[in-house]
Amino acid sequence: MKKIGVFVCHCGRNISATVNIDNVVKKIKKYPGVSFCTDNKYMCSDPGQDLIKKAIKEKKLGSVVIAACSPSLHEVTFRNNSVKAGLNPYLTEIANIREQCSWVHTNIEEATKKAINIIESIIEKIKLNESLSPVKVKVNPKVLVIGAGIAGIQTSLDVANAGHKVILIERSPSIGGRMAQLSETFPTLDCSQCILTPKMVEVSQHKNISLYTFSELEEISGNVGNFKVKIKKKASCVDNTKCTGCGICSEKCPVSVDSEFDEGLGKRKAIYSPFPQAVPNKPVIDKENCTFFLKDGKCGVCKIVCPFEAIDFNQKDEIIEKEVGAVIVATGYELYPMKNIKEYGAGKYPDVINGLQFERLLSASGPTEGEIHRPSDNKIPKRVAFISCVGSRDPEHHLPYCSKICCMYMVKHAFLYKEHVPDGEAIVFSIDTRTSGKDYEEFFTRAKEEGNILYIRGKPARIIKQGNELVIWCINTLTGKQLRVKCDMVVLSMAIVPSSGALQLAKELRIQTNSFGFFSEAHPKLRPVESLVPGFYLAGTAQSPKDIPDTVSQASGAAAKVLTLLSSDEISHSPIIATVNEELCSGCGICVETCPYDAREMDEERQIATVKEILCEGCGACISACPSGASQQRNLTDDQINNMIKVILQ
Numbered sequence: 119m120k121k122i123g124v125f126v127c128h129c130g131r132n133i134s135a136t137v138n139i140d141n142v143v144k145k146i147k148k149y150p151g152v153s154f155c156t157d158n159k160y161m162c163s164d165p166g167q168d169l170i171k172k173a174i175k176e177k178k179l180g181s182v183v184i185a186a187c188s189p190s191l192h193e194v195t196f197r198n199n200s201v202k203a204g205l206n207p208y209l210t211e212i213a214n215i216r217e218q219c220s221w222v223h224t225n226i227e228e229a230t231k232k233a234i235n236i237i238e239s240i241i242e243k244i245k246l247n248e249s250l251s252p253v254k255v256k257v258n259p260k261v262l263v264i265g266a267g268i269a270g271i272q273t274s275l276d277v278a279n280a281g282h283k284v285i286l287i288e289r290s291p292s293i294g295g296r297m298a299q300l301s302e303t304f305p306t307l308d309c310s311q312c313i314l315t316p317k318m319v320e321v322s323q324h325k326n327i328s329l330y331t332f333s334e335l336e337e338i339s340g341n342v343g344n345f346k347v348k349i350k351k352k353a354s355c356v357d358n359t360k361c362t363g364c365g366i367c368s369e370k371c372p373v374s375v376d377s378e379f380d381e382g383l384g385k386r387k388a389i390y391s392p393f394p395q396a397v398p399n400k401p402v403i404d405k406e407n408c409t410f411f412l413k414d415g416k417c418g419v420c421k422i423v424c425p426f427e428a429i430d431f432n433q434k435d436e437i438i439e440k441e442v443g444a445v446i447v448a449t450g451y452e453l454y455p456m457k458n459i460k461e462y463g464a465g466k467y468p469d470v471i472n473g474l475q476f477e478r479l480l481s482a483s484g485p486t487e488g489e490i491h492r493p494s495d496n497k498i499p500k501r502v503a504f505i506s507c508v509g510s511r512d513p514e515h516h517l518p519y520c521s522k523i524c525c526m527y528m529v530k531h532a533f534l535y536k537e538h539v540p541d542g543e544a545i546v547f548s549i550d551t552r553t554s555g556k557d558y559e560e561f562f563t564r565a566k567e568e569g570n571i572l573y574i575r576g577k578p579a580r581i582i583k584q585g586n587e588l589v590i591w592c593i594n595t596l597t598g599k600q601l602r603v604k605c606d607m608v609v610l611s612m613a614i615v616p617s618s619g620a621l622q623l624a625k626e627l628r629i630q631t632n633s634f635g636f637f638s639e640a641h642p643k644l645r646p647v648e649s650l651v652p653g654f655y656l657a658g659t660a661q662s663p664k665d666i667p668d669t670v671s672q673a674s675g676a677a678a679k680v681l682t683l684l685s686s687d688e689i690s691h692s693p694i695i696a697t698v699n700e701e702l703c704s705g706c707g708i709c710v711e712t713c714p715y716d717a718r719e720m721d722e723e724r725q726i727a728t729v730k731e732i733l734c735e736g737c738g739a740c741i742s743a744c745p746s747g748a749s750q751q752r753n754l755t756d757d758q759i760n761n762m763i764k765v766i767l768q
């Protein structure tokens with residue numbers, strides 16, 4: 119049998135104030151199987167670690183128990199220390215006598231008894247521990263990025279600039295996402311497209327980035343390091359190798375529909391490129407509105423006028439198969455649907471618009487070329503109300519969370535309105551204004567003072583239409599007065615929700631979302647850019663509402679994490695994972711359904727369950743679910759657990 123050494127830590131007075139260390143050492147020295155036991159004030163200190171190494175070598179210890187703080191803190195420290203003394207790391211275990219004992223008790227006698235009990239149970243466990251080696255798997259150095267807003271663009275550029283190949287897929291005809299729709303950006307008021315389009319061009323020309331627009335993920339299989347993906351590239355009915363982007367087809371196309379890019383305030387054709395700086399700047403045919411497809415081959419004007427014979431009505435959707443090592447999800451956000459805000463007549467009154475529609479009115483490339491015209495009659499609105507938190511922070515009727523960016527874009531909107539219409543009145547209705555980013559409070563103060571904007575504290579109850587005017591019903595919560603405010607146009611700072619299709623995508627990727635559909639990070643503070651499933655990373659507003667600086671930081675963070683993963687040819691994974699005893703497995707498949715990490719699969723031929731080792735997180739769910747006792751966890755088998763329980767109960 120392996121010789122066991124036990125090292126008891128005082129942790130200053132964290133443990134020794136409640137646990138009588140001398141008594142512990144005396145008792146443990148006599149425990150069957152223990153050949154050496156000692157104590158130290160701080161086992162994790164250099165002298166403490168040296169003491170352990172020396173004992174391993176001199177006493178020829180075969181395994182080590184450290185009685186100290188939680189394994190989540192120093193397990194790695196002590197295992198690495200044992201490796202330096204020539205021991206397999208998995209033959210070192212921690213007995214937690216701090217969080218599970220000294221910190222939660224006051225009676226020294228009882229706490230000492232419990233500490234001894236905890237240590238004895240870990241000695242029983244380690245008696246049956248095996249030497250283990252990490253699970254290793256080769257890594258494919260390519261990366262898939264889903265979504266090409268500023269998050270997807272930034273993360274792709276960071277990964278590609280580090281020398282790795284990136285496959286970037288975007289479901290709309292152009293990259294750029296929401297940022298391409300914005301006019302100027304708070305707090306500096308730079309022109310959004312001016313700072314975005316150079317990055318869009320860089321993506322399209324980067325030798326390490328393969329860009330697939332009008333494309334979505336169709337299927338994914340495999341594990342971290344080795345995913346197989348199928349990408350569906352929708353037929354654009356335009357041969358991009360021939361098309362020069364001259365735009366004649368769009369000009370001549372007789373079908374005009376609401377432009378998604380202009381948020382329904384402008385028109386586009388059935389063959390269209392969403393905006394002048396689109397990347398790629400090649401049109402696509404919207405089959406749902408194209409007369410050729412709706413009326414069985416009638417029309418075809420674009421084909422006739424195209425000087426380069428680039429129109430191909432027979433083009434079919436294409437499935438492209440790729441292999442990648444990691445996936446970054448950057449699918450962004452949408453606004454909470456206007457139709458849900460019936461109390462403000464949103465979606466019913468044309469002059470009640472949302473923030474993105476106002477961005478398009480402000481934008482020089484927008485439907486009014488930067489002039490503020492109200493949608494109902496194209497007149498310049500002389501009094502505009504801006505309402506914050508529409509749909510946000512309203513658990514009773516809408517969404518409970520704060521959408522984080524709306525306060526700031528509302529401040530920006532009121533300020534820019536006054537710049538465009540200096541003799542107009544801007545009235546802001548808000549519960550409060552949250553300005554938590556760098557230079558945001560300064561921008562808010564400047565906008566309020568320079569813009570001469572009236573702030574009213576309170577959330578309007580209703581908006582009704584009277585003739586050509588809108589009347590806002592509100593209580594000023596500072597004065598308690600009931601107000602009826604007439605205005606020409608209302609801009610709603612709508613809540614932010616995940617992109618449509620985010621839930622289906624999460625299901626396909628088998629990664630978690632929160633209850634509102636935002637992709638969940640592995641840990642809210644310590645692992646904010648990783649998902650819970652190895653190999654999947656998160657960037658931008660797909661994870662939670664964010665402004666551009668936070669989106670870009672998170673995108674670079676996700677890229678850095680991916681680059682860490684790709685920094686070696688192989689990845690290692692803890693070997694403390696589930697195993698299957700093939701003789702006992704009945705092939706019931708319960709473990710496959712139970713595993714939250716998709717780490718179980720059936721070997722259909724042999725009718726037994728198997729473990730995808732690289733995916734197993736050793737959570738133990740399958741082991742407790744297995745009715746035939748075939749599933750066991752390495753170094754935490756049923757025998758080990760039974761022996762530990764026996765010693766605790768004796």
Ligand code: FAD
Nearest residue numbers: 265267268269289295296303304450451473658659665666
């Ligand atoms: P998005 O821009 O939404 O990009 C996501 C991309 O993913 C889209 O192109 C989408 O088509 C694509 N996609 C979605 N699902 C899929 C899928 N399944 N497959 C493939 N592609 C997919 N921030 C500031 O800092 N300053 C401002 O002044 C400012 N003004 C704003 C004004 C308004 C009215 C609003 C609503 C927001 C404003 N913001 C501002 C916030 C800013 O828009 C966001 O921080 C930023 O756009 C987030 O970028 P993203 O890449 O995470 O998401």
Ligand code: SF4
Nearest residue numbers: 361362364365367424
């Ligand atoms: Fe491309 Fe032909 Fe249309 Fe010109 S007319 S944009 S070449 S498809």
Ligand code: SF4
Nearest residue numbers: 371389408409410420
């Ligand atoms: Fe427009 Fe006609 Fe071409 Fe369809 S076929 S995109 S309707 S021009």
